[in-house]
Amino acid sequence: MFNKILIANRGEIACRVIRTCRRLGIRTVAVYSEADAGAQHVRQADEAYPIGGPQPADSYLRGEAIIEVALRSGAQAIHPGYGFLSENADFADAVEAAGLVFIGPKAASMRKMGSKAGAKELMQAAGVPVVPGYTGEDQDPAHLQAEADAIGYPLMIKAAHGGGGKGMRIVRESGDFAAALESCQREAKNAFGRDRVLLERYVERPRHIEIQVFGDSHDHVIHLNERECSAQRRYQKVLEEAPSPFLTAELRSAMGEAAVLAARAIDYVNAGTVEFIVGQDGRFYFMEINTRLQVEHPVTECVTGLDLVEVQLRVAAGEPLPLAQDDVRQQGHAIEVRLYAEDPEAGFLPGSGRLERLRLPANGDGIRVDSGVVEGDTVTIFYDPMIAKLIVYAADRPGALARLRDALAQCEVDGPKSNIGFLEALARHPTVVEGTIDTGYLDRHLDEFLHDAEPDPVLVAATAVARLLVQESESREHASHSSDPGSPWAIADGWRLGHAGHRSLAFGHRDARIKLDAHGSGGEYRIESDDTTHVVEGARLDGDTLSLRINGTGRRFRVLERGRVFSLHDGERRLRLVPQAMYRHEGGAAAAGADRVTAPMPGRVVVSRAASGDTVQAGQEVMVIEAMKMELSLKAPRDGTVAEVRAQAGDFVEADAVLLVLEDA
Structure with a gap:
C-alpha cells in the first residue's frame, strides 16, 4: 500500500479521497488553484501546493505541474478523482513515465474508450449490444x-x-x-x-442503467451490480439509485455479464462504469465506459458495503480484488441527489457567491453527506457549482425515499440560490415514487417539478405567525434586562386602547411583495391578506418547531431560519420569506432591460451573432456565453436594431455586464 498520494482534483471528490486515506493511514497531498486557496480539500490534506490560476486550463488541467508537485512532495501515486484529467490517457502515461502510479486504468484502456466512436466499434466486435x-x-x-x-x-x-x-x-x-x-x-x-x-x-423513453465494474492486474474482473440514473435533465443525472426498480433478476444478470465482457475487451484495471440505455421492452444497448470513479459511486458503496476508493488504492498498489463475483452482495436501497447552487426557475442557471448559511443533515442513521464546502465558503464561478451530494440508505426503496425527503427538509442554503425545492419535488413525484421515470421525462414535464408562482396562503400565514412569535419573544427578553422589566411599553403585542393588537407585516417573496395584517398576540391571531383571513390559535414556537391550529386544523412546521430570512417547511413544501419594512418607496425609473442584453452570470463569450446595425427580432439568439461548464444562449428582448455590441468571442464578462444595446428599428 502507498504511504503518500497526491489528489489531482478539488471539491467533494478530493475530500472524499482524503477521508479514505486518513482511515488507511496514507498521507495526502492536495493541489489548488488561486480560486481554491482556502478550499476544504486544501484545509483537510496533510500538504497542499498551488499550481496556477483559477481557470482549469491554468491549474487542474496542467498535468506537468501536478506531476512536479507529486515528485517534490514525495508522493508515490496520483488519484485523479473525476473530471479534469481523470480520463486523459496522456496524463496517465506521463504519471507512469515519472515513476509514479496512476490510480486508474491503463492509458491503453483509456484510449480504447476515449473515443465513443472507437468504443462502440470495439464493443460491437466483442459481442456487446450497441445502438x-x-x-x-x-x-x-x-x-x-x-x-x-x-x-x-x-x-x-x-x-x-x-x-x-x-x-x-x-x-x-x-x-x-x-x-x-x-x-x-x-x-x-x-x-x-x-x-x-x-x-x-435515439431510443424513445429509455432507462439509463450503469454497471460498476472493477478489474485488477491479476486478470480478475467483476461487476458490483447496477445503478439507475434515469432521472436526468438535459443528460445531466439528478437522482441515482441502487438497485434499479426497473430491472428483473434476469436482466440484471445479463447486463452484469455484458459489462464484464466489455471491461475484459479493453483489459480493464481499477474502477470503471459501463453505461447502457434500456428500452421499455427490456433490450439494452452499450453507450460508453467511463474510465474513472463516478460521481454517484456512494450508492454502490451503500448497498455493497465496500469503500470503492479503498479498493481503487489496493488495486493500484498491485493487490488482487478483495472479493470474487459470488461474494458481491446487494442489500437495502440507496439514493443520491446533488445539491447545487443553481436557480431552477431561471432555467437552472448556475449560481456563485458566499454560502452565508449552509445547513446539511448530520451523517449517520442512513444519511451520508459528501461535500467540498462548508458555511462561509464561496461557490466560485470557475468550477462545477455542486454544494454537496446527499446519499440516503434504508432497508427498502420506500424507506430510502422517506429518508431522502426528511434529509432534504433539513437542508438550508442562504447565499446563492439552490435546487433544494426542485429536489424535494422530485423525491415526491409519482414517476420517481413508482420507479417509472425515463431519461427524457424531466425535460418533457419540467413544470411539474418547479414551485408554483404563488406561495401557499397557509404557509404565508404560518410564516407571519413565526415572525410575530419571534418579535414578542425578543421583546420580552429585552424587557427582562431593562430597568423596568414589567413595563407594558416593552411588550411588542401591538396593543391599542379599545381593540386587540394590530400589526402590519411585509415580506419579500422572489420579486413579489406580500403585505399582511395581524390582529392579536400571545399565540392567538387573525391574519388577513387581501380577501383571505386565517384564524390562528395556540401558536407556539419551541426551538425550530412551530405548532398551531390554523382555521381549526392542527399543523406543525419546521422553522429553518430566523432573523433576516424565514424559511418554513411543512414536511412536503418549503417557503422562504424575507421580512421587509412595511412602508417603502415603490416608484423608480422605468427599467431599461428591454433595450439591453446583459450577462446573467460571469462567463466567457463563445459566439457573438449580431453586429452593430443588424436588425433583430424578439427571441433571436444574439450571443452565446459559457459559464460553469455550460453554454447559455442570450436572446434579443424585443424587435430592434443593434446599436452597439460591447463583447466579442473570447471576452470574459462579469455578471450583469451589458453585452448588446438595442435601438428602435
Whole structure:
C-alpha cells in the first residue's frame, strides 16, 4: 500500500479521497488553484501546493505541474478523482513515465474508450449490444447529414470524446440536423478540445442503467451490480439509485455479464462504469465506459458495503480484488441527489457567491453527506457549482425515499440560490415514487417539478405567525434586562386602547411583495391578506418547531431560519420569506432591460451573432456565453436594431455586464 498520494482534483471528490486515506493511514497531498486557496480539500490534506490560476486550463488541467508537485512532495501515486484529467490517457502515461502510479486504468484502456466512436466499434466486435448509428471518421457536414438521414429520426448527435452530457443533441427532423451539429461540435470543442461526433438512433423513453465494474492486474474482473440514473435533465443525472426498480433478476444478470465482457475487451484495471440505455421492452444497448470513479459511486458503496476508493488504492498498489463475483452482495436501497447552487426557475442557471448559511443533515442513521464546502465558503464561478451530494440508505426503496425527503427538509442554503425545492419535488413525484421515470421525462414535464408562482396562503400565514412569535419573544427578553422589566411599553403585542393588537407585516417573496395584517398576540391571531383571513390559535414556537391550529386544523412546521430570512417547511413544501419594512418607496425609473442584453452570470463569450446595425427580432439568439461548464444562449428582448455590441468571442464578462444595446428599428 502507498504511504503518500497526491489528489489531482478539488471539491467533494478530493475530500472524499482524503477521508479514505486518513482511515488507511496514507498521507495526502492536495493541489489548488488561486480560486481554491482556502478550499476544504486544501484545509483537510496533510500538504497542499498551488499550481496556477483559477481557470482549469491554468491549474487542474496542467498535468506537468501536478506531476512536479507529486515528485517534490514525495508522493508515490496520483488519484485523479473525476473530471479534469481523470480520463486523459496522456496524463496517465506521463504519471507512469515519472515513476509514479496512476490510480486508474491503463492509458491503453483509456484510449480504447476515449473515443465513443472507437468504443462502440470495439464493443460491437466483442459481442456487446450497441445502438445502430454512424461512428466513422468522415466528419464532413454533408456526409454526416446523409448518414443521419439513412439512420432515421429521432437521432442523437454525441461528442465522440468526453462525457457528462456535454455535446449531445437530439434531432427529430432532417431540417434541424445542420444547426444541431454545429452547436454540438462547438460545445465539444470547448469542453474536450475535439469536435468529432458520432450519430446514434435515439431510443424513445429509455432507462439509463450503469454497471460498476472493477478489474485488477491479476486478470480478475467483476461487476458490483447496477445503478439507475434515469432521472436526468438535459443528460445531466439528478437522482441515482441502487438497485434499479426497473430491472428483473434476469436482466440484471445479463447486463452484469455484458459489462464484464466489455471491461475484459479493453483489459480493464481499477474502477470503471459501463453505461447502457434500456428500452421499455427490456433490450439494452452499450453507450460508453467511463474510465474513472463516478460521481454517484456512494450508492454502490451503500448497498455493497465496500469503500470503492479503498479498493481503487489496493488495486493500484498491485493487490488482487478483495472479493470474487459470488461474494458481491446487494442489500437495502440507496439514493443520491446533488445539491447545487443553481436557480431552477431561471432555467437552472448556475449560481456563485458566499454560502452565508449552509445547513446539511448530520451523517449517520442512513444519511451520508459528501461535500467540498462548508458555511462561509464561496461557490466560485470557475468550477462545477455542486454544494454537496446527499446519499440516503434504508432497508427498502420506500424507506430510502422517506429518508431522502426528511434529509432534504433539513437542508438550508442562504447565499446563492439552490435546487433544494426542485429536489424535494422530485423525491415526491409519482414517476420517481413508482420507479417509472425515463431519461427524457424531466425535460418533457419540467413544470411539474418547479414551485408554483404563488406561495401557499397557509404557509404565508404560518410564516407571519413565526415572525410575530419571534418579535414578542425578543421583546420580552429585552424587557427582562431593562430597568423596568414589567413595563407594558416593552411588550411588542401591538396593543391599542379599545381593540386587540394590530400589526402590519411585509415580506419579500422572489420579486413579489406580500403585505399582511395581524390582529392579536400571545399565540392567538387573525391574519388577513387581501380577501383571505386565517384564524390562528395556540401558536407556539419551541426551538425550530412551530405548532398551531390554523382555521381549526392542527399543523406543525419546521422553522429553518430566523432573523433576516424565514424559511418554513411543512414536511412536503418549503417557503422562504424575507421580512421587509412595511412602508417603502415603490416608484423608480422605468427599467431599461428591454433595450439591453446583459450577462446573467460571469462567463466567457463563445459566439457573438449580431453586429452593430443588424436588425433583430424578439427571441433571436444574439450571443452565446459559457459559464460553469455550460453554454447559455442570450436572446434579443424585443424587435430592434443593434446599436452597439460591447463583447466579442473570447471576452470574459462579469455578471450583469451589458453585452448588446438595442435601438428602435
